[in-house]
Amino acid sequence: MKIHTNTGGLAATNAYLIADETTGDAAIVDAPQNTTAPLLNVARHNKWNIRYLLLTHGHWDHTSDHKVVTDAYPDAKVLIHKLDEPKLIKPGSLIFTLPYTIPPRRADGYLEDGATINIGNLEFTIIFTPGHSPGHVVLYCPAESLLLAGDLLFAGAIGRTDLPDSDPAAMEQSLQRVAALPDNTAVRPGHGPPTTIGQEKKSNPFLTNRI
Template structure:
């Protein structure tokens, strides 16, 4: 499996495209700039099979509808945020002056529990990691030693908890759960550069 990180929009939210030797790909957190996402997919001659959301904040869903409709693929997310796509106040786009309210149609698939999931030829573990938002999910691709953490854990930082549904105590419990994974696991965060669990456990000032 290969992957690319695409920082999108003014908040430089990281979308990820994971692809395999069958040319299938998953699109994770299409935050903005759908043409940039489509350009990479076209260049690599990939076939998108699903959109996965780590959570439903506005900066992670801005290009969702454009990508879903263009490729006619389903969206997967956690059930606790099932109404957020349709509600600008819940997804945060209605809370900040100067941001155009963002809405999208409901997700076709809702995860309710932690489990091992398979979409196409991609197999991964769902880890419910709330605290930044109630329905935050981290996707763990064990065979590839990859963890897509959304806005839970960053290089040298952690997710904010001052938005609706945020909770610092719950967030820290979620991060501790992530730290039980193999230390060499690469962390692909929602913003900023890639890191590893070992580096964050050793150097992240919020975890000391």
Template sequence: MFIKGFECGPLDTFAYLVSDTVPAPNGIASACVIDCSYGSTPLLLAEISKQNFLIEKILNTHGHFDHSADNFPLQQATGAPIFIHHLDEWRLIEPYKENFPIPFPITPTKASTYLHDGDLIDVGSLRFEVIYTPGHTLGGVCFYEPRHHVLFAGDTLFKGSVGRWDFIDGNLDQLSHSLSRLMQLPDDVTVYSGHGSPTTIGDERRTNPIIRQLGI
């Protein structure tokens, strides 16, 4: 499994390029991008060309501008469909509605496909399970690949911390429930978050102060 993160934009947000690295008869391997942070498109396209990948899907963990700003240019360049939970699509359509001080232009986009809890998203031989994780936003999701023990957590879970719940449609009770679901995953699952270093479910269960404070 190929995973490469590109830390971009004013909030140092990761865009992840993910592939099964299994080439088709034409020599091209299937891949997806999870979250499109501002300025990530040229870096992603260079790596996509280098690795001979075909981008099948653009997956959004949630709609906050720092995670979705490059949805439009990446879709224009690759033709890949955009996936997001329907409760966060409004952030793609109206990126300035939340009144965040966004220091760059964002072209509005729409979802090609809505994500639902329990959906299975295939990218080549990879199969991601969609885990609905509201709390940071109402339409937040995580992507879990059980065969490779990998979780893309967006802004729900970080190394030593969790996502903020004080933005529009954030909710601590919902976030606590979402984190409880994630803590049921195996200890050896590697967590790739929207910000910061990778971690594991086991490490966060044992040492994350907010997880412990919430009694999860």
């Protein structure tokens, strides 16, 4: 597996390019503003085919560049949890006016709890982790011990739960689910540097009281 990261947009959000270099299949995970073009260049350079744009949730800082991805790879499917599709259909911030507009679109399909997505031979399991937003998901690849965590879990912090459609109780349950993953699971969050589940269970105040 190859993984490339690019960070940008008003909220310094991480975009990831995940590729199975043995088959040439690849996906972009989250699409912050002005971040995906360099990742698409990496894909093109390596002759990887972008099969999916996988969105951990519908917040504007994770969806802004969706059209950049589908303009470059028209066959790429844009997938999100059904409960966050409304944010894709009517993009924007719930709490302030964005200084730019995001083209509205529907999802091509839905990311459902327990379902798997294959990027070449890499199999990711969708874990439904609402709380930060109603349709938040994380993507877990057991074979690579990798968790793409979106805005659920950051190094030393967790996603906001004070937004108009956040749910702190659901967030609690969602954190419980990922805290049960193996300690050596690498966490690639939606904001900030990589970490591991074990590291966060040791030092993240939101996770330290868990099994």
